[in-house]
Amino acid sequence: MDQGLAASWVRRWDVQQERYIADREERFDVLIDVVEHVCRDVAEPLVLDLGCGPGSLATRLARRLPRARVVGIDNDPFLLGLAEATRPAHAAIEYLQADLAERGWLKWRPIDAAVSTTALHWLRPERLAETYRDLAGALREGGALVNGDHFYDAQPGIRDLTETVKNRRAARAGVESHEDWKSWWAAVAADPALGERFTAAELRGISTGYGNRLSPQEHTRLLREAGFAEAAPVWQFGDDYVLAALR
Secondary structure, eight states: OOHHHHHHHHHHHHHHHHTTOTTHHHHHHHHHHHHHHHTTTOSSOEEEEETOTTSHHHHHHHHHOTTOEEEEEESOHHHHHHHHHTOOTTOOEEEEEOOTTSSSOOOOSSEEEEEEESOGGGSOHHHHHHHHHHHHHHEEEEEEEEEEEEOOOSOHHHHHHHHHHHHHHHHHHTOTTSOOHHHHHHHHHHOHHHHTTSOTTTTSOOOOSOOOOOOHHHHHHHHHHHTOSEEEEEEEETTEEEEEEEO
């Protein structure tokens, strides 16, 4: 894919995502802060980016940790195409197509860190628990899983408050009018230049049609049961969290 064309769509993706995560760049920074800290004594750390999309986080990871090997995993061929086309020169980033909802994709050991942003909520709870167990078995002692996502709270009053905080923050940041997810994909499907490279099915976007509604406490319980020594949020704004789990 043409690098300039891909870069324009990644920029548009990043703006679109800010509609849902006003503090997206801060969340990226916090995620990478955690990875940088747990890998501080590792000469060439191996970091997996789960549900990497068009490579937004992988690119930022490689920029901050230039000696790291980053493996981005996603099941969407178009988003992976964008990631491949915009991979920075000399960055040690590898992109692979695999479905996190299926077993057998985790083939690396030992891993120093695994990260994910707004992706693991698509997994059903039983599959998420399996994924946590697999990652606990693959991470080295002292390694970490770091997940940035919106988490659900079963308490209706707290849920209302976190939603209010998120919406007020979006209004102050001026991101409420940004293009939404469906509009972005509709524009992708209508771009004739992309239609020459990808099929109509590949330009529709992959969605499981399912999203788990687990609280931070439920995620923490699953992580501890999976074999992680410690797990807790390290950053929160409204219902947007960065959850770290240490092996």
